[in-house]
Amino acid sequence: MLPLYRVCHERGVLMNTDLLVELNAMVLASGEAAPALQFRVDTLLFSLLIFVLLILLLRKFAWTPIIEGLEKRESGIANNINDAQTANDKAKALLAQYEQQIQAARDEASALVAEAKQDAQRAREKILAEAGDEAQRQRDKAVAEIKAAKDEAVRELAERSVDSAVSLAGSLVGKELTTDDHQQLIEQSLERFAQSS
Amino acid sequence: MSKIPPERIAKSKVASLLTSLMLLLLMGLIAPVNSVDAAAPVVQESEAKATTKQEKESAKADAGEDHAEGEDHAEGDEHHDDEHSKEMSNFDYFLNQDWLISHVQDSDHFTIPGFYDHEDNFSLFGHDGHKSRKLTIPQISPYTDNEPLYEESEDENVSKFIGRVTFQPTKFIVLMLIAAAFVFFLFVWLANKIKDGNAPQGRLWNALESMIYFVRDDVAKPSIGSHDYKKFLPFLLTTFFFILTMNLMGMFPLFGTPTSNISVTASLALVVFLIVLFTGMKKLGVVGFWKAQAPHVDVDGFLKMPLTIGIWAIEVFGLFIKHMVLAVRLFANMFAGHLVLAVLIAFIGAMWGTHMNWVIVPGVLGSSIAINILELLVAFIQAYVFTFLTALFIGAAVHPH
Numbered sequence: 001m002l003p004l005y006r007v008c009h010e011r012g013v014l015m016n017t018d019l020l021v022e023l024n025a026m027v028l029a030s031g032e033a034a035p036a037l038q039f040r041v042d043t044l045l046f047s048l049l050i051f052v053l054l055i056l057l058l059r060k061f062a063w064t065p066i067i068e069g070l071e072k073r074e075s076g077i078a079n080n081i082n083d084a085q086t087a088n089d090k091a092k093a094l095l096a097q098y099e100q101q102i103q104a105a106r107d108e109a110s111a112l113v114a115e116a117k118q119d120a121q122r123a124r125e126k127i128l129a130e131a132g133d134e135a136q137r138q139r140d141k142a143v144a145e146i147k148a149a150k151d152e153a154v155r156e157l158a159e160r161s162v163d164s165a166v167s168l169a170g171s172l173v174g175k176e177l178t179t180d181d182h183q184q185l186i187e188q189s190l191e192r193f194a195q196s197s
Numbered sequence: 198m199s200k201i202p203p204e205r206i207a208k209s210k211v212a213s214l215l216t217s218l219m220l221l222l223l224m225g226l227i228a229p230v231n232s233v234d235a236a237a238p239v240v241q242e243s244e245a246k247a248t249t250k251q252e253k254e255s256a257k258a259d260a261g262e263d264h265a266e267g268e269d270h271a272e273g274d275e276h277h278d279d280e281h282s283k284e285m286s287n288f289d290y291f292l293n294q295d296w297l298i299s300h301v302q303d304s305d306h307f308t309i310p311g312f313y314d315h316e317d318n319f320s321l322f323g324h325d326g327h328k329s330r331k332l333t334i335p336q337i338s339p340y341t342d343n344e345p346l347y348e349e350s351e352d353e354n355v356s357k358f359i360g361r362v363t364f365q366p367t368k369f370i371v372l373m374l375i376a377a378a379f380v381f382f383l384f385v386w387l388a389n390k391i392k393d394g395n396a397p398q399g400r401l402w403n404a405l406e407s408m409i410y411f412v413r414d415d416v417a418k419p420s421i422g423s424h425d426y427k428k429f430l431p432f433l434l435t436t437f438f439f440i441l442t443m444n445l446m447g448m449f450p451l452f453g454t455p456t457s458n459i460s461v462t463a464s465l466a467l468v469v470f471l472i473v474l475f476t477g478m479k480k481l482g483v484v485g486f487w488k489a490q491a492p493h494v495d496v497d498g499f500l501k502m503p504l505t506i507g508i509w510a511i512e513v514f515g516l517f518i519k520h521m522v523l524a525v526r527l528f529a530n531m532f533a534g535h536l537v538l539a540v541l542i543a544f545i546g547a548m549w550g551t552h553m554n555w556v557i558v559p560g561v562l563g564s565s566i567a568i569n570i571l572e573l574l575v576a577f578i579q580a581y582v583f584t585f586l587t588a589l590f591i592g593a594a595v596h597p598h
Contacts (some may be wrong), residue, residue: 040303040460041460043370043458047465048464050374051377051435051468052468054377058435061384061385062381062385063384063388063435067413067427067430069393
């Protein structure tokens with residue numbers, strides 16, 4: 001194997017640091033493994049500069065707006081959830097209220113219907129009763145009329161029979177009955193007739 | 198640290214270990230076969246993704262060669278001439294730890310995946326093409342291959358340091374810039390969508406948002422506390438998405454993984470460390486912060502003082518160690534995973550031209566797919582672990598004990 005420093009130089013491997021040179025010297029002296037460390041102060045300074053600049057630039061142009069945006073979104077989401085919760089509560093209350101109202105209305109309606117039914121029932125009964133009464137009355141009236149007519153007829157018949165009987169009897173007895181006697185007789189016979197019939 | 202899923206990390210480690218073990222065994226098995234292969238050159242071509250890597254050490258000393266990156270590489274198609282005796286064997290070339298490590302390391306160029314001959318010219322069909330496989334990054338100061346970039350001087354402490362910091366734009370720097378730009382534009386786009394608080398639409402938006410929520414609610418809030426986390430959320434989000442992007446970059450051909458470099462992860466950890474220090478000192482005062490490192494010692498008498506000081510020293514030491522380990526953990530995980538991939542693929546190159554390749558190629562393809570999937574998982578886990586530990590350290594600084 002070639003000496004390490006020659007291999008490195010010929011391949012263009014950077015080895016221009018004291019550390020590497022010293023390590024190379026040690027390696028050459030001992031014949032041991034090659035150094036893996038490649039410490040260079042200028043690389044360190046360059047990367048320090050790049051890193052610090054990147055931190056500053058990103059903080060200004062990226063992280064601040066990103067973190068703010070995320071927080072804005074988070075608070076927005078939290079607000080939305082709160083609003084939704086409030087709206088939900090409100091809706092629930094309203095719903096309960098409406099349900100109550102509907103229930104009340106329903107109760108009222110059914111009460112109305114029941115009342116109406118009752119009224120109708122009552123009216124029906126009343127009408128029926130009235131009709132019954134009316135019928136009864138008319139019948140009674142008819143009966144009374146019939147009775148009166150019958151009585152009239154009977155009385156007329158009796159009168160006539162009495163008249164004829166009196167006149168017959170008068171003719172038989174030869175004695176003229178006075179008008180008063182006549183009347184008295186009629187009434188007596190009518191009474192008897194009425195009692196017997 | 199309670200929230201890191203340790204079994205997952207353990208699993209990835211175990212998987213890497215097992216793979217390495219199997220590879221070592223395989224290497225032992227095929228080593229004798231390999232000595233024959235150099236004598237039996239075959240012209241072959243295989244999967245479209247394959248690239249060629251051949252070595253001509255002596256012939257190409259000045260070329261400043263290749264090293265491809267980790268994922269999808271290296272398969273040989275050989276066009277051997279009669280110069281064989283001078284060359285390294287395939288086996289020595291591909292299963293060489295320098296070569297393997299160079300795939301994962303930083304460099305001054307990108308390597309285009311494809312078919313290449315052993316002189317590193319593009320050659321899908323024989324020697325026709327002469328296009329270099331390297332995309333070299335333009336350098337401010339000329340990059341020299343053959344000399345170290347630091348200068349030896351009498352006053353070694355000063356000049357070495359100055360010489361070392363050359364501000365050389367390397368592959369990983371370019372990749373970091375790409376990653377940073379990608380993350381920046383992605384989240385500016387997302388910010389424009391989110392800022393009005395609209396509902397998310399589409400897969401990308403939802404996916405990114407769920408990750409942001411994850412970092413906020415499962416990483417930042419529980420670790421730092423719901424009062425203080427807001428100040429650190431931008432930093433944690435940047436860390437998570439930047440590291441994740443860099444980790445995932447290694448999954449693409451031509452790119453590499455910047456987080457597999459210790460300098461890069463060290464810079465990340467350094468920022469974390471500085472933020473922890475400043476946060477703690479702002480909250481507790483400079484003296485208060487350092488004093489708060491020592492826990493209350495429930496001992497009376499003359500032992501109390503030395504014990505408190507001793508424990509304070511250990512805690513302060515631990516504070517530094519914790520942040521160094523933060524860098525090393527990320528670096529080592531990404532480095533190791535991609536190195537395993539490089540080793541796997543190198544087997545194809547090492548065995549090319551022997552009869553073994555009929556076994557090796559399907560085996561390597563299958564196992565490298567499996568390891569790639571594992572690497573995808575590791576990329577996410579390591580980004581999460583880094584962010585989570587960062588949040589824990591900040592939380593510990595804000596609320597001591």
